Every structure is written in structure tokens, then in C-alpha cells.
Amino acid sequence: MTEKPDFHPDIAAPKIGVLLVNLGTPDDPTPQAVRRYLAEFLSDKRVVELPSLLWKPLLHGIILNTRPRKSARAYAKVWMEEGSPLAVYTKQQMAGLQQRLGDAVRVSYAMRYGRPGIGFRLEEMKAQGCERILLTPLYPQYCGATTATVVDEAGAELADMRWQPTLRVMPPYHDDPAYIDALARSVREGLAGLDFEPEALIASFHGMPRRTLELGDPYHCQCQKTARLVSEALGKPLFTTFQSRFGRAKWLEPATADLLGALPGRDLKKVAIFAPGFSVDCLETLEELAMEGRSQFLDAGGSDFAYIPCLNASDEGMAMLETLVRRELGGWIS
Numbered sequence: 001m002t003e004k005p006d007f008h009p010d011i012a013a014p015k016i017g018v019l020l021v022n023l024g025t026p027d028d029p030t031p032q033a034v035r036r037y038l039a040e041f042l043s044d045k046r047v048v049e050l051p052s053l054l055w056k057p058l059l060h061g062i063i064l065n066t067r068p069r070k071s072a073r074a075y076a077k078v079w080m081e082e083g084s085p086l087a088v089y090t091k092q093q094m095a096g097l098q099q100r101l102g103d104a105v106r107v108s109y110a111m112r113y114g115r116p117g118i119g120f121r122l123e124e125m126k127a128q129g130c131e132r133i134l135l136t137p138l139y140p141q142y143c144g145a146t147t148a149t150v151v152d153e154a155g156a157e158l159a160d161m162r163w164q165p166t167l168r169v170m171p172p173y174h175d176d177p178a179y180i181d182a183l184a185r186s187v188r189e190g191l192a193g194l195d196f197e198p199e200a201l202i203a204s205f206h207g208m209p210r211r212t213l214e215l216g217d218p219y220h221c222q223c224q225k226t227a228r229l230v231s232e233a234l235g236k237p238l239f240t241t242f243q244s245r246f247g248r249a250k251w252l253e254p255a256t257a258d259l260l261g262a263l264p265g266r267d268l269k270k271v272a273i274f275a276p277g278f279s280v281d282c283l284e285t286l287e288e289l290a291m292e293g294r295s296q297f298l299d300a301g302g303s304d305f306a307y308i309p310c311l312n313a314s315d316e317g318m319a320m321l322e323t324l325v326r327r328e329l330g331g332w333i334s
Ligand SMILES: C=CC1=C(C)c2cc3[nH]c(cc4nc(cc5[nH]c(cc1n2)c(C)c5CCC(=O)O)C(CCC(=O)O)=C4C)c(C)c3C=C
Pocket: 023, 024, 025, 026, 038, 047, 048, 067, 071, 084, 086, 139, 143, 145, 146, 206, 207, 208, 209, 219, 244, 246, 277, 278, 281, 282, 283, 284
């Protein structure tokens, strides 16, 4: 065997990597940390599609001086001992997937905004020998504001690399039988554990400006299809709604909060709600749905409210992720 000459860099043995990517979350439930996070998130042109000349003064003059304090209070209500729920559950998914895939694959996770960044993780995985990486945005429904920004960021990072890893991207899985089955199981399980029979079941998705639908973003259609397939799998009708409205523009409708406020008046006083578009529980599900949503519903005259958790690192959720990831790794692993 020939010796490696001194000038030759060390090269790790080739490996296959899977990089799970979620949205990101503040490091702490404090106004300062939330401000840092929101400044990065809301400066992304795919998230807020307004001309910079209009948006920058609004963002830096008003939003970043008011929203962080309010949002930090909301984060504090759901913060866990180990950190932000979104980060805690995403790390659990990484560990669960690593266990299921074994040593043949290295599983890591990154956040699109905040830490650990996509660039940091791609460099780290490459240094560990991952010459092939499956980039896995944890968004079942494709949206320019979420899925596409993950790919943009990975591409920007690759642009600076001499020796790029080969990248595959996990496609959206809004209608994948493995995902629909996992959701149906989790909802059935959630409903079976209740001490009341819901008269209405709601699937609440994160909202988007309505204009993005008119411009051709498939997000709305993919949410509708997920809801239809879950409803068929459960054999139950579902209300499909959109939550977390931001700003003054018209957003996708119906709004979750509006429906929760209206159902008791339609004599539907017992409700169960779940959030199929969120891979893990986070501020938007634990605070906005499970806390605020509950109050809105009970204040409007509802009698019983249940929030069914996201798939998180549950057995059914992890089995689904394993199925999707193994399929996309086809030809890379046996
Ligand atoms: C114009 C603003 C926003 C768009 C567009 C948007 C799209 C979008 N977001 C998610 C998923 C999540 N969003 C979360 C938090 C969050 N979202 C916005 C604004 C927009 N989202 C803000 C300002 C925040 C921060 C909290 C707040 O101040 O209200 C989260 C939770 C993060 C956490 O730390 O827990 C998720 C997840 C999707 C899927 C989506 C488009 C489809």
C-alpha cells in the first residue's frame, strides 16, 4: 500500500447522511432571543413576499420592537426543561431515526433559522465522510415559504464547497399512504383516549397569504388533499382550517380561530383538533391551538375541547419517517 503524502488532506471513509430540517426556534423564551430568531425568519424573501423598501422599515421599525415581547411570553408557556418543544421533538426524531436506520447511515438535524444551521450541519457531515446526503425538510406539504427555503439554503452552502456532497431532497409527502396512515392511527388513538365523543373534528394547518395560492404555490391544494385522505381513512368528516394568521393581508380561509368561535353557535359543543402539517409540536400547536384555541372555543360556549398531539417521535410517526427515508435512499443503501 502506498503511503499518503504529507501534503494530502485526511479523508474520512465514505458514508450516507440524512439531514432532517425543521423551521427553527429561539434559543430561549426571552424577547432578545425571540427577536434574533424573528429577524432572521421574517427577513427571508420567501416568507414575507413584500418589496424590501416597504417591508424592512415595518420589520425593523415596528414588528421587531413589539412582537418579540409578546411571543416570548407565549414561548414561556410551552417551554420544556430541555428547551423549545420544536427543538426537543426534532432531536427525538433524529435519535429515533438513527436507531431505526443503524450504523449504515448518519442521521443529523438542522434548523432553517437559528441553530444548528443547515450550513453548519452540511460541513459537519461532509467532514465526517457523508458524500451522499438526503436533505429532508420536515414539511409534509410543499410551500415556497418552508420547503423551498431549505433547498435554497442548502444550495447556497454547497456553492462555497470545493468537494460537494451529492444531495437528494425528500419530496413532499402530503398524500403518501405512510403519512396518511400514521395520522389516522394517531387521531384514532387520540380520540380513543378522550372521555367525551367529539361532535366536530378539525384539521388545522399553518396559514399562508391567499396571494401565494393565486400565484401557484401548491400548499393549499396539498393541505386539502391531506385532509381529504385522512378523513377517508378515518371514515369521519373533517373541518379543514388555517391558523397563525400574520399581518393584514388576506390569508387562507377558513381561519381556525373563527371556526372554533362559531362551532358552539351551530350546536357543535365538543371538539377535537389536530395539526397534520406540523411534523412536531411547537408554539403554534401547544400555545395557539391547545391553549388559546381551547379558551376561544370554551368562551364561545363549547363544553369539551381536546388537542391531539403531532406525530413527534411516536412509534407511528417514526415508522412513517423510516419508510419515507428508506425509499428515498434507494440505491444508496441496501
Ligand atoms: C409571514 C409570516 C409567516 C409565514 C408566511 C409563515 C409560514 C409558515 N410557518 C410554518 C411553521 C411554523 N411557524 C412557526 C412560527 C411562526 N410563524 C410566523 C410567521 C409566518 N409563518 C411567526 C412570526 C412565527 C413565530 C412565532 C410568533 O411570533 O408567532 C412555527 C413554530 C416555531 C417554534 O419556535 O415553535 C412553525 C413550526 C409553516 C408550516 C408555514 C407555511 C406553510
